[in-house]
Amino acid sequence: MILTYAEENYLKAIFQLSEEGKKGVSTNDVSGEMKTKPASVSDMLRKLGEKGVIEYRKYYGVHITEEGKKLALQTIRKHRLWEVFLVEKLKFSWDEVDEVAHELEHVKSRLLIQRLDEYLGYPKFDPHGDPIPDEYGDVRARPRLPINELQVNETGQIVAVKDSSAAFLRYLDKVGAYIGARIKILEKVEFDGSVEILVDNKKSLFMSKEVAANILVMQ
Amino acid sequence: MILTYAEENYLKAIFQLSEEGKKGVSTNDVSGEMKTKPASVSDMLRKLGEKGVIEYRKYYGVHITEEGKKLALQTIRKHRLWEVFLVEKLKFSWDEVDEVAHELEHVKSRLLIQRLDEYLGYPKFDPHGDPIPDEYGDVRARPRLPINELQVNETGQIVAVKDSSAAFLRYLDKVGAYIGARIKILEKVEFDGSVEILVDNKKSLFMSKEVAANILVMQ
DNA sequence: AACTTTTTTTAGTTTCGGCTAAACCTTGTA
DNA sequence: TACAAGGTTTAGCCGAAACTAAAAAAAGTT
Numbered sequence: 001m002i003l004t005y006a007e008e009n010y011l012k013a014i015f016q017l018s019e020e021g022k023k024g025v026s027t028n029d030v031s032g033e034m035k036t037k038p039a040s041v042s043d044m045l046r047k048l049g050e051k052g053v054i055e056y057r058k059y060y061g062v063h064i065t066e067e068g069k070k071l072a073l074q075t076i077r078k079h080r081l082w083e084v085f086l087v088e089k090l091k092f093s094w095d096e097v098d099e100v101a102h103e104l105e106h107v108k109s110r111l112l113i114q115r116l117d118e119y120l121g122y123p124k125f126d127p128h129g130d131p132i133p134d135e136y137g138d139v140r141a142r143p144r145l146p147i148n149e150l151q152v153n154e155t156g157q158i159v160a161v162k163d164s165s166a167a168f169l170r171y172l173d174k175v176g177a178y179i180g181a182r183i184k185i186l187e188k189v190e191f192d193g194s195v196e197i198l199v200d201n202k203k204s205l206f207m208s209k210e211v212a213a214n215i216l217v218m219q
Numbered sequence: 220m221i222l223t224y225a226e227e228n229y230l231k232a233i234f235q236l237s238e239e240g241k242k243g244v245s246t247n248d249v250s251g252e253m254k255t256k257p258a259s260v261s262d263m264l265r266k267l268g269e270k271g272v273i274e275y276r277k278y279y280g281v282h283i284t285e286e287g288k289k290l291a292l293q294t295i296r297k298h299r300l301w302e303v304f305l306v307e308k309l310k311f312s313w314d315e316v317d318e319v320a321h322e323l324e325h326v327k328s329r330l331l332i333q334r335l336d337e338y339l340g341y342p343k344f345d346p347h348g349d350p351i352p353d354e355y356g357d358v359r360a361r362p363r364l365p366i367n368e369l370q371v372n373e374t375g376q377i378v379a380v381k382d383s384s385a386a387f388l389r390y391l392d393k394v395g396a397y398i399g400a401r402i403k404i405l406e407k408v409e410f411d412g413s414v415e416i417l418v419d420n421k422k423s424l425f426m427s428k429e430v431a432a433n434i435l436v437m438q
Numbered sequence: 439a440a441c442t443t444t445t446t447t448t449a450g451t452t453t454c455g456g457c458t459a460a461a462c463c464t465t466g467t468a
Numbered sequence: 469t470a471c472a473a474g475g476t477t478t479a480g481c482c483g484a485a486a487c488t489a490a491a492a493a494a495a496g497t498t
Contacts, residue, residue: 003442004484004485006484006485006486026445026446026447027445027446027447028444028445036485036486036487037447037486037487037488038445038446038447039447039448039486039488039489040237040485040487040488041446041448042448042485043448043485043486044485046447047484057378057494058447058493059445059446059447059493059494086331089402090331090334090335090338090339091334096330099328099331100326100328100331103326103327103328104326107319107322109318109319109322110323111311111315111319112305112309112319115310115311116309119309121310131392147320160475191466199427214456223454223455225454225456226492245475245476246477247474247475247476255455255456255457256456256457256458257475257477258456258457258459258476258477258478259455259457259460260476261477261478262456262477262478263455264465265477266454266470277463277476277477278462278463278464278476279464283493309470340454344482359485379453
């Protein structure tokens with residue numbers, strides 16, 4: 001199945017939304033994600049339905065099909081490989097990569113992606129800690145949980161963030177948290193859920209529950 | 220001036236055609252280069268004219284303006300930097316890069332190109348030996364001439380090819396000629412203009428005038 | 439159950455970049 | 469100079485992907 005540039009973007013958004021909630025995805029959900037009007041989304045859903053990459057029941061949202069999942073994962077794979085390239089080779093920072101990777105992910109060349117993967121040393125995770133699907137769409141996710149679910153004295157390694165908005169990433173950079181940092185919970189404030197953590201055994205850092213819930217660690 | 224993807228392609232083609240002949244470029248010329256119908260070209264020329272990147276006089280072809288030249292050179296710069304990346308880092312061969320670079324060249328990010336340039340070590344020439352314009356569109360071309368204009372016993376270094384079709388590049392690869400190879404003219408056949416050359420002081424190679432005229436050397 | 443609000447779809451436009459068919463210039467030749 | 473041939477433009481159409489406005493369906497509320 002060959003998708004246009006726009007269709008590819010919609011499908012990726014639908015896939016990601018359906019991963020979040022494990023439920024059907026509504027027209028409005030997609031509209032919000034894609035920053036297009038609901039009317040435009042309806043049209044696109046009809047088209048994607050006709051192409052068989054989603055199941056579309058009018059007024060009841062969509063479910064992605066197996067074929068659609070495969071295709072979306074291909075796009076995600078490309079996106080994340082380019083992110084690794086931008087950060088590791090071209091010295092982009094976390095918060096600069098998404099926009100550029102979003103354009104690069106649509107370049108159509110199987111060979112290009114194979115060679116890029118090889119060149120980068122077959123990375124398994126992107127700079128935000130998200131797993132990179134293999135050529136066949138298989139993903140090996142690591143078990144991860146948000147910092148606010150750790151107990152005092154528990155340790156972990158930061159592997160991903162939920163909210164990867166540029167603003168949040170810049171904040172993390174500023175306070176010295178980064179993917180790969182080893183942390184330990186020093187204290188949890190019952191009242192508001194805020195936590196104090198130790199980063200890399202040297203720097204202590206205080207964060208609100210909201211921030212803590214956005215940072216995922218692997219133990 | 221912001222150009223669409225298609226406009227960028229047309230402008231680049233017009234620039235390259237006008238470099239070849241040093242004359243005005245006709246609608247049919249562009250049509251041939253872009254593989255679109257002349258009617259579509261007329262339309263596009265009108266639009267590019269309105270945007271001020273070319274001077275368009277109906278029925279008399281186009282001349283590129285200074286602004287247009289700048290923009291076209293930006294695109295060419297991106298294309299050639301990506302070609303270097305594909306060949307040097309991802310181990311693509313000459314004849315595979317053009318199509319992929321053609322897609323990559325449209326990715327819009329000033330930072331990306333700056334960083335790529337830096338990462339590649341500020342290359343001055345692409346894998347076909349064509350010069351890479353700098354950020355401001357300045358090109359330092361080297362004086363070069365086709366092999367068939369060399370005399371017997373003259374030497375040179377292959378720096379570029381005129382016809383960079385995949386077929387021709389594969390042919391060169393096969394016979395062992397490559398960008399950077401040092402050559403010496405062993406013999407010229409008056410009758411048909413064919414030549415025999417020595418490659419890298421070890422391999423003798425016989426080529427027709429047509430082939431010789433397509434290979435450019437620097438002395 | 440009826441009505442209001444929200445969500446979603448349909449219908450009709452717009453812009454972009456292609457196309458064909460037909461009209462229109464320019465040019466070369468008799 | 470007249471006219472044929474070839475190159476170029478215009479007019480009109482199409483598909484993609486966005487939009488707005490209005491209609492329709494679903495969900496929530498009294």
